[in-house]
Amino acid sequence: DAKTTQPPSMDCAEGRAANLPCNHSTISGNEYVYWYRQIHSQGPQYIIHGLKNNETNEMASLIITEDRKSSTLILPHATLRDTAVYYCIVRGYNTDKLIFGTGTRLQVFP
Amino acid sequence: EAGVVQSPRYKIIEKKQPVAFWCNPISGHNTLYWYLQNLGQGPELLIRYENEEAVDDSQLPKDRFSAERLKGVDSTLKIQPAELGDSAVYLCASSSPLGLADTGELFFGEGSRLTVL
Numbered sequence A: 001d002a003k004t005t006q007p008p009s010m011d012c013a014e015g016r017a018a019n020l021p022c023n024h025s026t027i028s029g030n031e032y033v034y035w036y037r038q039i040h041s042q043g044p045q046y047i048i049h050g051l052k053n054n055e056t057n058e059m060a061s062l063i064i065t066e067d068r069k070s071s072t073l074i075l076p077h078a079t080l081r082d083t084a085v086y087y088c089i090v091r092g093y094n095t096d097k098l099i100f101g102t103g104t105r106l107q108v109f110p
Numbered sequence B: 001e002a003g004v005v006q007s008p009r010y011k012i013i014e015k016k017q018p019v020a021f022w023c024n025p026i027s028g029h030n031t032l033y034w035y036l037q038n039l040g041q042g043p044e045l046l047i048r049y050e051n052e053e054a055v056d057d058s059q060l061p062k063d064r065f066s067a068e069r070l071k072g073v074d075s076t077l078k079i080q081p082a083e084l085g086d087s088a089v090y091l092c093a094s095s096s097p098l099g100l101a102d103t104g105e106l107f108f109g110e111g112s113r114l115t116v117l
Helices: none
Strands: A009-013 A018-023 A032-038 A045-050 A061-064 A070-075 A084-091 A104-109 B005-007 B010-013 B019-024 B031-037 B044-050 B053-056 B065-068 B075-079 B088-095 B112-116
Touching: A009 A018, A018 A032, A018 A084, A018 A104, A032 A061, A045 A061, A045 A070, A070 A084, B005 B088, B010 B019, B019 B088, B019 B112, B031 B075, B044 B065, B044 B075, B075 B088
Parallel strands: A009 A104, B010 B112
Antiparallel strands: A018 A070, A032 A045, A032 A084, A061 A070, A084 A104, B005 B019, B019 B075, B031 B044, B031 B088, B044 B053, B065 B075, B088 B112
């Protein structure tokens, strides 16, 4: 599975959009990009995933570049409850294994 | 719908003592995972079950760690004897019968935090 690179930490003002980048330059054509987040003292929670096209759900939007070498998770209106560690993961098509990195610690401030 | 249930939430033991963690996955989920999470790190896979079969245990330290899922539902992770370096959060997760190809989602429990003194 391809390796991902994320900034260790980011800040965002409450009500503003939080844009979390992820680099996955070695991704191959059949690998998916997943985003999970982990709020303090809880287990990780699935947010969204995609292959080539941009995706949106009730939690967030996922923007994948055309060359698929990077992606951005967008929380359109961040709230204090969005403070968490966000993990970007690349998963191979034929595996049920998710390999977590160290993620980005997002701090939303009032 | 009940989520993944783990117990105990917290456990403090002295080194060389045994410890066991229990996990009840979401009903109907045949794939079960145990992850280890050290402070400040992402979760690391220890073992993955498909029903009662361990299909990936390559990262499980078999000298002191063991796991079982006898009836393909609940699972237990055991450490015997525990060492200081085993202090961590042990996370259990499950996924639907179609695995990640279905919803792409793993459902995690809240974890069991182990402190070894």
